[in-house]
Amino acid sequence: MIKAKLSDSITPAKMLWILLCEAAVILPHVPHMRIWVSLICGLIAGWGYLIVIRKWRHPGKLIRLALVVISCVAVAYSYDTLVGRDAGVALLVIMLSLKLLEIKTHRDVILFVFLGYFLVVTNFLFSQSMGMAVYMLFACVGLTSTLVMLSRHDKGLHAVSNIRVAGTLILQAMPLMLILFILFPRLPGPLWLMPEDKNRATSGLSNTMSPGEISSLIRSDAVAFRVKFNDRAPSASQLYWRGPVLTHFDGRTWHSRSLPIQNRPERIQHSGARISYTITLEPHYKRWLFALEMPVKIPAGSFIDADYSLMANKDVSNLIQYVVGSHTRYRIGNELQRLQRRFNLVLPPTLNPRTRAWADSLAQRFSSKRERIEHVLTQFRQQPFSYTLNPPLLGRNSVDDFLFNTRSGFCEHYAGSFVYLMRLLDIPARVVLGYQGGEYNELGDYLIVRQSDAHAWAEVWLADEGWVRIDPTSAVSPERVETGIDAALPERLSSGGLVRSVNPLIRNLVLYWDSLNYRWHRWVLGYDAGRQRNFLQRLGIDSDDWQDIAITIIVTLGTLVLAISLWMNLHNRERQKDSIARLYQVFCQRLARIGFQREAYEGPRDFASRVSQQRHDLRQDIELITRFYLQLRYGRNPPEQLFSQFRNRIRLFKPRKIKRSITP
């Protein structure tokens, strides 16, 4: 085996730096890895460090092989698989740590660093936020600084200057990165799409509704989507963002059961001005796309289903952007087919006897459906119903319990019981889930709709009007619709979310941060094939023609590289000029040490000949250095490699005093 060269050896300081880099790379993975993986990594890192400082033996081939096999088995056991995002990353992290045990030479470190780069990239599989991108940039600087450290000849660590060099390198690579980002052909799908892990926790609306489900959602300040209106935004009371429609009730939970037919947007009768807007939707792993009631102009790759929900052709598993045109004055469902009518009237039998009795009495008192609806809403308004985030638990006959006992609930209680009542009164009705309202961000001129804006309302079918939206919550708590969730539920404020803080400074900071994120989403993550085509078309490049793209990439990269190298060349020349004089100073100092002080006014050539006359042994060196110096400092366009020759000569020039031999 070849013994590692001295300069190639890994000093404890270097090892510590490598470990720091490893920690920086692994850290963002810690939250989503099994605990034992992180622990193992820490143990292995400690072992690797001890190997270096205590000069322990490196583990043998057999031990390493055993470790690899054990960790593979452990990952497979713990994650049920070896492939897939989570298991794969865990395996990679362990392998990266194991590599520490066989670091002997610089070559090993370089391999380690490249593995590290790869691991950094895997972070994008988990989060594509701006903060993560910035963190990854720093991690890359750290890894690169390790490479810088290796390429230094001296043994010192020089952490700060290494980081500076690495940072400069990364900065210099930025324009290159930008060009590739803008020009490189996009895959039609999202770049970071992974086979979905089944056990992924998601937040957001689901296609069922049972008491307590939305009120738990409402505690989350996570952003559901952001809306940019082309013109003025409609008033708050019109901001009903339609999501899934629930028609089936099993006594406790409402389910969506849509007919497998598609509605054409043309079937929506509408009037008034069209509201156009762009929605940036966070992934929620369901198919529906939210839109203002009622979407008329829908984006490509989507359709309107039988219940007039806007649906994507596949699950929204990553951030998407789409443009919708809606009308707030509309009419849908002119005729109700028999099957649909049945779907929207059916109820589980026997449950909620008190409600049924009340409904029967109402049916006898009012013959008109309008009157029945009005009466129920009036009851909501007049009886001591309250709107609260923490409703008491309901029993088996949940609607009875709610209408006659607890009388305090959340939008899902009101929408659910209202639809239940309507169906008992022979009015086809259904629950619509979605979001209501949103927070306007003045800084970015867009609307933020959060999970806490989740809402449920009802739709009833009237023969002459079609499906009509009725929001029973607004009967109980008009503030909810007029001014938003926080006005309606002061308890939410006191529970102290940063997002809805009353402190204007904090609020502004939060909004500012959100608008930054919004831009990140809009311009970086949302830069997909379509946007790229639009952008390139504006530059006059046909993105469908790969030759065009290739030529553009090559030309821009070429120009960039040329510009950078020219600039560096000039820059280097400037820097060299300074170092030429400095190096010559070193040369003069060394000669001064052996007794040849150069006068400030003494020309280099005069000085050289003066010294050479007395020291014939140094003559060759001195004359060569002086010639290089004169050429570099005063010459016209000195050759490129002359500077390094000059520098080397001066480095090697170490004159010694001649000991005066005593001559008789």
Next chain:
Amino acid sequence: MDTSIKSLIDKANEIILGKDEQIRLALSCLFARGHLLIEDLPGMGKTTLAHLLASLMGLNFNRIQFTSDLLPSDIIGAAVFNQDSGSFSFHPGPIFTQVILADEINRASPKAQSALLEAMEERQVSTEGQTRELPEPFFVIATQNPAHHIGTFPLPESQYDRFMMCIELGYPSRQAERRILTGRDRSIMLQTLQACISPEQVLDYQARVPQVHVAEPLLDYLQDLIDFSRSDRIDGPGLSPRGSLALLRCAQSWAFLDGRDAVIPEDIQAILPAVVNHRLRHHDDLGTTQTHAIAQLLIESVAIP
């Protein structure tokens, strides 16, 4: 380096012995398109040097002996009535030549002096409403006796500035003197001398001198020197811009003679005494004082950046 320049210098050294530096200075002055003032006692070889330079470069040579009764027309020429044609025709004076030796310039009256000096500056002569170009190259070598000699009109300071350089020949060394004593007659040697370069080559060299590279640090050094000459550590006025330009050109020319295409600080130091001494000379009642010391002071006071 141009071998012909080397042979030129070698040849000159064969005739004027032990005066290599002065010959080089004279040549750099010529190639920098300047005029030369030689200040020395009679019989030191001033005329020989002037004659030698003209012969080696194949240039026409005229000599004017300045005397107190010399008139401008004796230098420039005069219109003479031609009886055959019945009109005045111009008879060019001795100045219409390529190398002119103005011997003992400080013996002539200021009027005659200024006629020459004007021609030097303008490189043309205007008489009777007509402007006549002087030939190219045009090189004036003036000699003068040290100022305290009897019967001299010392040149005013402004006139000194027109000479790019002022050199002294000085006594030859003992060895050189021995060879002069034992060797052939210098005037005969001069007459049989073959030209080493052609007048066209001289013009070519003159064109190439300003292209010799001057790096930034060197310009810094040059300007430091000039600034120092203008500071109050030196008595009297400092170097004029014409003087600093002369410094630069002479340094370029010196480097060119040395076969280099870039100026180094030693070039400036080498030509500095010859260029600045007569400009910074400060007259007291007795004449000149400590001319060498000024240049030496400049060199030793200014660090090379």
